[in-house]
Amino acid sequence: xxxxxxxxxxxxxxxxxxxxxxxxxxxxxxxxxxxxxxxxxxxxxxxxxxxxxxxxxxxxxxxxxxxxxxxxxxxxxxxxxxxxxxxxxxxxxxxxxxxxxxxxxxxxxxxxxxxxxxxxxxxxxxxxxxxxxxxxxxxxxxxxxxxxxxxxxxxxxxxxxxxxxxxxxxxxxxxxxxxxxxxxxxxxxxxxxxxxxxxxxxxxxxxxxxxxxxxxxxxxxxxxxxxxxxxxxxxxxxxxxxxxxxxxxxxxxxxxxxxxxxxxxxxxxxxxxxxxxxxxxxxxxxxxxxxxxxxxxxxxxxxxxxxxxxxxxxxxxxxxxxx
Amino acid sequence: xxxxxxxxxxxxxxxxxxxxxxxxxxxxxxxxxxxxxxxxxxxxxxxxxxxxxxxxxxxxxxxxxxxxxxxxxxxxxxxxxxxxxxxxxxxxxxxxxxxxxxxxxxxxxxxxxxxxxxxxxxxxxxxxxxxxxxxxxxxxxxxxxxxxxxxxxxxxxxxxxxxxxxxxxxxxxxxxxxxxxxxxxxxxxxxxxxxxxxxxxxxxxxxxxxxxxxxxxxxxxxxxxxxxxxxxxxxxxxxxxxxxxxxxxxxxxxxxxxxxxxxxxxxxxxxxxxxxxxxxxxxxxxxxxxxxxxxxxxxxxxxxxxxxxxxxx
Amino acid sequence: xxxxxxxxxxxxxxxxxxxxxxxxxxxxxxxxxxxxxxxxxxxxxxxxxxxxxxxxxxxxxxxxxxxxxxxxxxxxxxxxxxxxxxxxxxxxxxxxxxxxxxxxxxxxxxxxxxxxxxxxxxxxxxxxxxxxxxxxxxxxxxxxxxxxxxxxxxxxxxxxxxxxxxxxxxxxxxxxxxxxxxxxxxxxxxxxxxxxxxxxxxxxxxxxxxxxxxxxxxxxxxxxxxxxxxxxxxxxxxxxxxxxxxxxxxxxxxxxxxxxxxxxxxxxxxxxxxxxxxxxxxxxxxxxxxxx
Numbered sequence: 026x027x028x029x030x031x032x033x034x035x036x037x038x039x040x041x042x043x044x045x046x047x048x049x050x051x052x053x054x055x056x057x058x059x060x061x062x063x064x065x066x067x068x069x070x071x072x073x074x075x076x077x078x079x080x081x082x083x084x085x086x087x088x089x090x091x092x093x094x095x096x097x098x099x100x101x102x103x104x105x106x107x108x109x110x111x112x113x114x115x116x117x118x119x120x121x122x123x124x125x126x127x128x129x130x131x132x133x134x135x136x137x138x139x140x141x142x143x144x145x146x147x148x149x150x151x152x153x154x155x156x157x158x159x160x161x162x163x164x165x166x167x168x169x170x171x172x173x174x175x176x177x178x179x180x181x182x183x184x185x186x187x188x189x190x191x192x193x194x195x196x197x198x199x200x201x202x203x204x205x206x207x208x209x210x211x212x213x214x215x216x217x218x219x220x221x222x223x224x225x226x227x228x229x230x231x232x233x234x235x236x237x238x239x240x241x242x243x244x245x246x247x248x249x250x251x252x253x254x255x256x257x258x259x260x261x262x263x264x265x266x267x268x269x270x271x272x273x274x275x276x277x278x279x280x281x282x283x284x285x286x287x288x289x290x291x292x293x294x295x296x297x298x299x300x301x302x303x304x305x306x307x308x309x310x311x312x313x314x315x316x317x318x319x320x321x322x323x324x325x326x327x328x329x330x331x332x333x334x335x336x337x338x339x340x341x342x343x344x345x346x347x348x
Numbered sequence: 349x350x351x352x353x354x355x356x357x358x359x360x361x362x363x364x365x366x367x368x369x370x371x372x373x374x375x376x377x378x379x380x381x382x383x384x385x386x387x388x389x390x391x392x393x394x395x396x397x398x399x400x401x402x403x404x405x406x407x408x409x410x411x412x413x414x415x416x417x418x419x420x421x422x423x424x425x426x427x428x429x430x431x432x433x434x435x436x437x438x439x440x441x442x443x444x445x446x447x448x449x450x451x452x453x454x455x456x457x458x459x460x461x462x463x464x465x466x467x468x469x470x471x472x473x474x475x476x477x478x479x480x481x482x483x484x485x486x487x488x489x490x491x492x493x494x495x496x497x498x499x500x501x502x503x504x505x506x507x508x509x510x511x512x513x514x515x516x517x518x519x520x521x522x523x524x525x526x527x528x529x530x531x532x533x534x535x536x537x538x539x540x541x542x543x544x545x546x547x548x549x550x551x552x553x554x555x556x557x558x559x560x561x562x563x564x565x566x567x568x569x570x571x572x573x574x575x576x577x578x579x580x581x582x583x584x585x586x587x588x589x590x591x592x593x594x595x596x597x598x599x600x601x602x603x604x605x606x607x608x609x610x611x612x613x614x615x616x617x618x619x620x621x622x623x624x625x626x627x628x629x630x631x632x633x634x635x636x637x638x639x640x641x642x643x644x645x646x647x648x649x650x651x652x653x654x655x656x657x658x659x660x661x
Numbered sequence: 662x663x664x665x666x667x668x669x670x671x672x673x674x675x676x677x678x679x680x681x682x683x684x685x686x687x688x689x690x691x692x693x694x695x696x697x698x699x700x701x702x703x704x705x706x707x708x709x710x711x712x713x714x715x716x717x718x719x720x721x722x723x724x725x726x727x728x729x730x731x732x733x734x735x736x737x738x739x740x741x742x743x744x745x746x747x748x749x750x751x752x753x754x755x756x757x758x759x760x761x762x763x764x765x766x767x768x769x770x771x772x773x774x775x776x777x778x779x780x781x782x783x784x785x786x787x788x789x790x791x792x793x794x795x796x797x798x799x800x801x802x803x804x805x806x807x808x809x810x811x812x813x814x815x816x817x818x819x820x821x822x823x824x825x826x827x828x829x830x831x832x833x834x835x836x837x838x839x840x841x842x843x844x845x846x847x848x849x850x851x852x853x854x855x856x857x858x859x860x861x862x863x864x865x866x867x868x869x870x871x872x873x874x875x876x877x878x879x880x881x882x883x884x885x886x887x888x889x890x891x892x893x894x895x896x897x898x899x900x901x902x903x904x905x906x907x908x909x910x911x912x913x914x915x916x917x918x919x920x921x922x923x924x925x926x927x928x929x930x931x932x933x934x935x936x937x938x939x940x941x942x943x944x945x946x947x948x949x950x951x952x953x
Contacts, residue, residue, distance in 0.1 A: 083565055113567030121565070126558040131580045131656060141566045176656040192566065359792070366793040374809075484941070488934035490885045492892060493908065493926030500919040511915075599800030603889060607912075617801065618893060621808040633805070637796045 029056040029095075030199060030232055031080075036092035036102075038072070038079050038256075047302045049075045051256040052092070054329075057200065062226055062233045064247030064264065066240060066279070070299060072256040073236045074122075077202050081113050082106060115145040118193035122205040124185035128177040134161075134188050135173035141195045160191040164221055183214035190221065194229065201225070202234045207242060219245050240279060244268060252276050255300055255310035258329065262336035272332055272343035274315045309341065317342040349652050349659045356648045360641045367637035368420075372413050374633075375626050402426075416630075425631035429623065434631040438613065442635075444514060445601050445612035447524075451532035452597065453590075456539025461586065463540070464547025468555060469574055479544065486541030491600050495534045495607040502530060512609035531604045538600060539593055546589045550582035557581070584655045591647035598640065684946040691942020697935035704748050705755035714742040716749035716902040725918045734924050737907070738914060743921070746902040747928050753903040754932060757818045757887035757896075762879040764822030765829050766872065773833025778841050778856075778864060787830065794827035803886050807895040814887075814903075817896035821883045832875055836868045843867075870947040877940030881933035888929050904929050 038050040050072040057063050065073045079090045080101050094101040096117070101109065113119075121127045129137060138160055139153035148156065154173065161169035164187040177185055186206060193201055203222070207215040223246050225231055235247060243250055243264065250267045252260040252275065260273040271277045278295040297314035300306070309315070309322040319342075327339045383396045383405055399405070404412050419425070425434035467479040503511035509530055515523040554560065555578050563577045602614035609615075617636070620628040652658040685691055704711050713733075720740030728735045734743040776787040794802075806820035840846060841864065849859050890896035891905025899906060907925035914921055 081565060083561060110567045110569065113565055115567055119562075119565040121558065121562060123558055127562045129559040129563070129577050129581070131584070131654075132577075133656075140563075140568060140572075144566070144568055144572075176660055178657050179660065189562070192562075362789070363793050363796050366789070367796050370793065484937060485934065488881065488930060488937045490888060490926060490929045490933065492889065493922070493929060496908065496912070496915070496922045496926065500915055500922060504916055504919060595795075595798035598798045599889075602801065602804075603892075606893065618804070621804060622894065624808070629805075633797075636801065640798070641796055 030059050030061075031057040032093075032095040033076075033080070034093045034095075036076055036079065036094065037090070038075050038084070039089045039091075041087050041089065042303075045303050048305050049088075049256055049302055050079070051305060053253075053256070053258055055251055055258065055261065057232055057234065059199070059232055060226065060230050062222075062235060062246055062248045064243035064250040065234060065236045065253060066238065066243055066250060067253035068238055068299060070302070071253045072302075073253050074204050076253075077119075077204065077234060077236065081117060081119065082109050083119070111145070114141045114193070114198070115196045116198050117200045117202065118196075118198040120186075120189045120193050120201065120203040120206050123209055124182055124189055125209065127189060128185055130177055133174055133176055134180070138173075138188070138192045138195055141192060145196045156195070157191075160195055161188070163194065164188070164191045165217075166191075182210055183217065186210060186214075186218055187221065190218075190225075194225065194231070197229065198231060200232045200234065202236070204236045205238070206235070208237070208239070215242070222246060252279070255305065256302060257310060257326075258339060259311065260336075260338045260340075261329070262333070266333065266336050270333065270336070270345060272336065272338040272345070273311075273340050274317055274342075275311050277345070278314075309339075352652055352658050353649060356645055360645045364638050364641050367641075368417060368634055369413065371630055371633045371637070372416060373409075375630055376409065376412075420631075420634065425634075426627045428620075428628040429625040434628050437616065437628070438631060438635055441611065441613040441616050444516075444610060445605065445614055447517070448528060448531055448535065448604065448610065448612060449597060449601055451528055452535035452539065452600070455532055455536030456543055457590070458540075459536065460540035460543025461547050464544040465551055465574070465579065465582075467544065467548045468551030471552065476548075480548070483541040483544040486537050487545075489537065491534055491538060492603045492607050494537060495531070495604060498530045498534055499607070512607075514610045514612075527608075527610070531608045531610065535597070535600045535604050539597065542589065542593055542596075543586065547582060547586055550585040551578055554578035554581045584651070587647060587651045587654060591644055591651075594640065594643055594647070598636065681946050685942060688942045688945065690938050691945070694935045694938025694940075694942060697931060698939055701751050701932045701935065702755055702759075705751040708749050708752055712742075712745040712748040714745040716746050717741065717900045718745075725914065725921075727920075735918075735920060737921055738910065738918075743907075743924055746907060747904070747924060750902040750904045750907060750925065750928065751932070753814055753891070753897050753901065754884045754887055754929070757814065757821060758880045758884035758932075758936075761818045761821035761825060761883045761886075762876055764818070765825035765879065766876065768822070769826045769829035770833045770868075770872065773830040773835075774837045774860065774864070774868075776830070777834035777837025778860060784834075788834065791827045791830050791834075795831070799824050799828070799882070800886060800889060803890060804893065804895060807890050812895050812898055814897045814901065817887055817890045820890070821886045824886075825879055825883065829875065829879070832871065833868065836871055837864060840864045840867055874940060874944045874947060877936055877943055881936040881940075884933050884936070885929060 033056070034054045036050055036053040037048070040047040040049060053072070053076055055063075065077075067073050075084065075088075078084050079088065080094050080096075082090075082101075084090070090102055092102060096112070099108070099112075101112070104112075128134070135154050135157045138157040139148075139150065142148045142153040142156055143150065158169045158173050161172055166172055166184055166187050172180070172184075177188075180188065186209075190201075190203075190206070206222075207218050210218065219242060222233060222235070226233055226246075233246075235243065237243060247264045250262060250264050251258055252267075252273065254275050260267070260271070260276050262270075262272075267276065268280065271280055275295070295314055300310055300313065307326060308324055309318070309327050312318040312322045315322065322341045325341075327341050329337045329339045330343075331337050332343050383399045384391060404415055423435050425438070428434050428437065463479045463483070467476045470476050499511045502509045510527055512527075514527050517524040551574075555574070557578075560573055560578055563573045568577075598614075601612070602617055604610070605612045605614040606618055613632075613635075616628075617632050619625075620632050718741060720736065722740065723732075723736050724738055724740045726732060726736045726740075732742045732744065734747070737743055737746065772787060776784040797805075802824040803817075803820045806823055807817055810816035810820060843863075846859060846863050849863055854862075887896055887903070888905035888908070891903040892909045893905075894909070897903035897906055904925040908922060908929075911918075911922035911925070
């Protein structure tokens with residue numbers, strides 16, 4: 026078991042707004058090992074993107090972040106912004122969700138990839154350009170020497186996403202955080218991007234965090250999965266375990282909501298709505314929608330407990346659905 | 349890019365043509381005998397006969413127009429009321445106004461763009477409020493009043509600068525600049541106010557864009573993020589605004605030249621109108637419209653160079 | 662003929678007005694602008710009662726005097742009270758500013774609307790014509806037209822209105838073009854509503870906010886325009902007071918009495934600034950999308 030690459034403890038993110046504080050992330054803890062692919066799953070607004078953006082201090086100034094995030098011998102949350110800049114793009118890289126708007130329309134693809142190389146590795150313009158071509162090839166963009174001189178508007182959505190990945194991998198980072206990398210793309214293109222990510226893990230040994238609301242994507246390439254709900258971790262397990270033996274009612278509900286071709290049973294939707302993050306109760310956040318809710322879960326926040334080897338749940342009544 | 353520019357050039361040509369028709373028709377449409385107007389209110393029958401002959405006033409209008417345009421294209425814009433060739437007068441005066449205009453644009457852009465960027469980066473802080481307020485003031489101040497105030501302060505009170513007049517750069521470079529400083533600053537103020545507001549607004553949009561987030565996530569320095577990524581995109585928007593302000597600039601040049609008694613093209617415009625020198629007016633308006641359209645075309649060229657979506661498509 | 666009534670997507674008027682009023686009052690600069698602008702308008706309308714003296718009352722014993730108890734801002738080269746002349750001058754400026762803008766809108770909005778909404782050959786002609794007219798800068802056109810019409814306040818107002826029209830046509834046309842693609846307009850068309858009804862109920866009401874904002878931008882431009890025209894001798898003729906004429910006269914006395922140039926200019930500045938602030942505030946509350 027390799028030493029943890031990244032260890033996050035009690036990460037909390039709070040946004041100060043005109044209408045009061047919004048608690049986007051509430052005491053989240055997790056670790057990431059080398060070469061591991063961690064899937065982070067949850068619906069929109071559950072805090073998955075915010076937690077990882079906070080690690081690199083990419084959130085707006087209204088965000089108040091607390092907790093500890095150990096990366097090597099550095100606490101990311103306590104480090105100076107100057108120090109963080111040396112880590113961004115170099116040791117921890119981010120791939121954002123919207124390839125359409127995440128690339129600067131005014132500069133060529135080669136220029137934007139080269140930027141990272143020039144900044145962190147001190148390469149010359151010519152060397153950076155050459156390396157950019159190699160990277161485009163790595164992410165399987167055809168005719169990379171031609172593409173490198175093109176502008177983002179000349180590329181399709183799938184290709185732009187590959188460029189984003191190439192940009193992220195430029196300095197051979199230890200961790201690649203991909204925030205909904207396939208959501209804005211067609212299903213057919215999605216498969217290609219996932220293939221690419223598998224490839225990257227194999228060849229480069231990069232640890233990958235895959236943030237998504239799509240369980241199918243996670244089943245494909247993750248080693249371990251964290252399920253988040255309303256800013257808190259609900260369940261965490263190795264991927265096969267999660268799918269075979271889900272313990273948290275929310276996870277069970279999520280899996281029940283995935284359409285399976287051939288199955289004739291009705292799609293089960295989870296009744297109710299996600300609670301407002303401005304008023305997180307001191308209780309299980311899922312209780313209002315949970316078929317197993319009782320006085321206990323309505324009055325206390327459940328702690329994470331290990332119910333099976335390597336499988337942790339934050340629930341007072343974990344276990345498979347009664348048939 | 350070629351297609352874009354070709355279309356713009358074509359449209360420009362059409363506009364110039366139509367403007368010339370408008371100018372031509374305008375003078376002919378004035379009440380009274382056009383011959384008298386073109387002769388400078390001279391009622392001497394012999395002169396009138398000569399004018400009629402010269403302009404072919406007995407012939408149908410389209411023929412007159414073609415004659416006039418043909419001569420104009422050969423650089424002959426006729427003689428003004430003092431029997432001086434219009435084209436020559438215009439040509440000697442244009443460089444002066446051009447110098448004033450260019451200096452003003454320079455002042456306006458440097459101040460406006462810098463202030464706008466600073467205000468956007470320090471949004472909500474005192475420097476932003478100060479800059480925004482100053483811009484609003486600059487927008488509302490009438491140029492000619494500012495010019496008079498400047499004359500009062502710098503020429504009358506402090507005796508630092510001359511109160512008016514002009515000395516050509518060739519003959520006396522320092523003197524030329526001394527005469528141009530106040531007018532250029534006064535004229536540049538209005539432009540800088542507009543540019544500052546536009547630049548600030550553009551920068552705020554750019555700074556909130558996804559690609560800026562990506563740039564930060566790549567570990568680029570704040571200089572790079574603001575100065576390279578955000579700024580470049582804002583510049584594209586601002587170019588359009590500069591183009592739109594050209595009309596104001598031309599009016600501004602006219603008034604500034606009147607106040608500072610600069611013998612430029614702008615003053616010529618006013619003098620010709622007040623003197624009712626129709627031949628001169630025709631020539632002046634034609635040149636103004638053509639020049640304006642050409643400069644707009646230039647702005648389009650700059651825009652297409654800056655915007656990759658147009659440059660490469 | 663019966664068809665399903667498609668109600669306009671504009672929220673109930675009364676409630677919207679209350680919301681807008683509340684937002685407006687939260688902006689001190691806009692309120693200040695409104696107050697000062699109103700002050701000028703009031704001064705213009707009630708000049709005979711507001712001004713301490715008549716605008717032409719000369720006093721050759723007290724020419725070019727400094728401010729005193731009798732003359733708060735002093736007197737000019739003919740002994741006339743400067744303050745009174747400024748108050749009377751507001752008439753020319755406000756009249757020219759407001760009337761020319763109204764004229765321009767009355768003329769430009771229908772034309773632009775027709776062009777943008779109906780398109781076709783009428784639109785092409787109007788659009789090209791507007792482009793040509795826009796090749797001539799606003800002030801130059803106003804100056805030229807004034808020269809043709811002859812110098813007077815009425816002619817200056819007319820000239821300013823005509824000069825402002827092309828830009829307004831372009832804006833109205835743009836709005837109409839965009840609005841005709843809106844879903845509720847298409848729905849009305851699909852339901853068989855007549856053109857006039859669609860324009861009156863759906864298109865025009867949704868253009869009002871843009872038009873109001875434009876008006877508040879045009880007015881100060883026209884006020885300055887009138888000042889320029891009078892300054893050049895093409896507008897108001899003496900002895901009628903106008904801020905522009907006062908500035909022009911002051912040029913000859915820059916060394917002796919520079920304050921004669923300061924006061925009228927200050928009036929022009931404050932009047933135009935107040936309308937600009939008002940316009941900014943209105944634009945803020947009517948279009949929440951502007952980046953602030």
